[in-house]
Amino acid sequence: xxPQPVHLHYSxxxxxxYGLRFxxxxxxxxxLIVPPLFDEMNRTRRMVxxxxxGLAKRDVASLLPDLPGCNESTAALSSQSIESWRRAVSxxxxxxxxxxxxxxxxxxxxxxxxxxxxxxxxxxxxxxxLKTLLRARIAADKEAGIVTTAEQLIIEGQHDGxxxxxxxxxxxxxxxxxxxxxxxxxxxxEATLTDVAGTALWLRSEPGESPEMSAALxxxxxxxxxxxxx
Amino acid sequence: MSQDIETIIRTLLSDVLGLxxxxxxxxxxxxxxxGAIPELDSMAVAGLLTELEDxxxxxxxxxxxxxxxxxxxxSLVGFAETKGAA
Numbered sequence: 001x002x003p004q005p006v007h008l009h010y011s012x013x014x015x016x017x018y019g020l021r022f023x024x025x026x027x028x029x030x031x032l033i034v035p036p037l038f039d040e041m042n043r044t045r046r047m048v049x050x051x052x053x054g055l056a057k058r059d060v061a062s063l064l065p066d067l068p069g070c071n072e073s074t075a076a077l078s079s080q081s082i083e084s085w086r087r088a089v090s091x092x093x094x095x096x097x098x099x100x101x102x103x104x105x106x107x108x109x110x111x112x113x114x115x116x117x118x119x120x121x122x123x124x125x126x127x128x129x130l131k132t133l134l135r136a137r138i139a140a141d142k143e144a145g146i147v148t149t150a151e152q153l154i155i156e157g158q159h160d161g162x163x164x165x166x167x168x169x170x171x172x173x174x175x176x177x178x179x180x181x182x183x184x185x186x187x188x189x190e191a192t193l194t195d196v197a198g199t200a201l202w203l204r205s206e207p208g209e210s211p212e213m214s215a216a217l218x219x220x221x222x223x224x225x226x227x228x229x230x
Numbered sequence: 231m232s233q234d235i236e237t238i239i240r241t242l243l244s245d246v247l248g249l250x251x252x253x254x255x256x257x258x259x260x261x262x263x264x265g266a267i268p269e270l271d272s273m274a275v276a277g278l279l280t281e282l283e284d285x286x287x288x289x290x291x292x293x294x295x296x297x298x299x300x301x302x303x304x305s306l307v308g309f310a311e312t313k314g315a316a
Contacts, residue, residue, distance in 0.1 A: 039273060128280060135276035138292055143272060150292055165273050203246045203281060205274035 003056035005049075010065060012091040013084060018072045019092055022052040023061030029225050031055060031062040032098035032114060034089055037106030037129060038167050040202035041070065044104060046209045047201050047217075054218025060225065062102075065092040078161050078168035082126065082176035086113035100225045105202055108182035117228045118188045119221060121196065126180030133164035140165070154178075189224055196220055235310050238285055239303075246277050259304030264297065275300060288313045 005020045023030070033048060035041045052062040067085050069077030086109075093101070093114035101118045103111035108123030134150045141148045153162055154174065161170040169177075193200060197216040201208055244254045247269040264270055278300075279290055290313065299309050 128284075132276045132280040135279055135292065135295075136273045139272035139275045139295075142297075165276070200245045200281075203277050204248050205246060205269040205271060205277070206248055208248055 003053045005052075008063070008096055010088075010092040010095045012068060012088040013075070015068065015073070015075050017066045017068060017075075017088065017092075019063050019065040019096060020049070020052070021061065021063050021096070022049075023056040024059055025061075027059060027061035028099075029060045030097055030099050031060060031221060031225060032089070032093050032096075032101045032116070033062055033064045034101060034103040034107030034111045034114075035064065035067075036104050036202050037067075037109075038133065039165060040105050040129075043204050043207045044202050046207065047214050048104070050209065050211065050214035051217040051221070054215055055221060058218065058222045060222055063092065063096050063098060065089075065096075076168070078170040079172075080170065081172035082109055082180045083172070086110050089113045090115070100228075102221055109180045112183045112185060112188075117225075118185070119224050120182065120188055120190045121198075121217075122193060122200075122202075123182040123190070125182070126177035130174070130177040133167065133169070136165040137162070191220065235286065235314055236307050239282075239307055239310060242278065242281055242285060246274055246281060257303040259302065259307070261303040262301065263303060263306065264300035270300065282310060286310060286314050 003022050005022050008019045008021050009016045010019055033052065035048060036044050048064060052064060055062045065088065066073050068075040068088055069080040089110045090113040093116060098114060098116060101111045101114045101116045103118065103123070104121045105124050106129050108120045109126055111118050111120065134153055137153060138148055138150065156162065157169065157174045158171050161168060162174065196213055198213040199210055201210060240254045240257065243249055244251065247267060279295065283290055298305060300306060
């Protein structure tokens with residue numbers, strides 16, 4: 001049978017956010033998945049949810065939280081920052097009983113906030129995510145006949161925030177992204193796409209899926225989480 | 231080296247635009263990109279540039295990027311070869 005999710009809540013800052021949970025209620029292992037950020041989050045959501053179903057079939061539970069300002073969240077994205085998202089990761093891990101953390105791409109900027117054993121797939125620096133978002137804005141401006149530069153946009157954004165590829169990036173998020181990088185630690189296992197038979201779904205201009213990658217990811221996370229932590 | 235860059239760009243286009251291996255291997259120097267491939271929008275252009283930098287270990291300034299760059303497969307490969315050789 002195809003595993004079905006339950007919707008849970010966690011609270012962070014002053015609001016309540018949703019989280020998706022798959023797997024047995026009494027599972028020994030509960031994997032918190034910290035997803036890629038911005039566009040990459042949307043492009044990989046189905047692949048991640050399918051990997052969570054794969055874990056559920058192996059009796060491993062997993063959680064996929066909405067970060068404040070994303071998906072079903074009622075909080076404004078423009079008031080978020082890497083700091084507020086790190087608090088959310090720490091809050092959801094504690095409140096929903098996570099035992100391990102898996103992060104993908106920009107999720108690697110947040111994962112260590114949970115203070116649990118970590119597995120990272122293809123981490124990326126905040127500056128690199130920001131650069132891509134700025135480029136999308138510059139390219140869209142150019143099509144509209146407006147000439148902008150990254151430097152100009154950053155200066156403007158430090159006061160008023162920016163709309164980058166449809167994402168309302170506030171001044172705090174802008175400043176955090178410029179300097180955020182995945183924190184190095186002995187508690188991290190890092191994996192590349194070739195380890196999980198993967199394709200870079202997060203790069204795709206149209207969201208896609210990869211059953212092979214979801215299955216490989218589930219297998220890899222199962223073996224890794226069995227070997228460490230609680 | 232030139233062959234390598236061309237291969238890297240074919241793989242990159244496949245990764246970013248979700249083109250099949252048949253579509254990607256059918257690309258030749260005169261194949262039109264921007265305007266001819268619906269998936270190639272401004273967000274995709276941004277993703278392509280950032281990945282191109284990572285995969286070729288180069289830096290691309292925004293003022294080097296103009297409409298010409300993505301006109302054809304050949305113009306993109308030519309740009310990457312010039313940057314890669316620099």
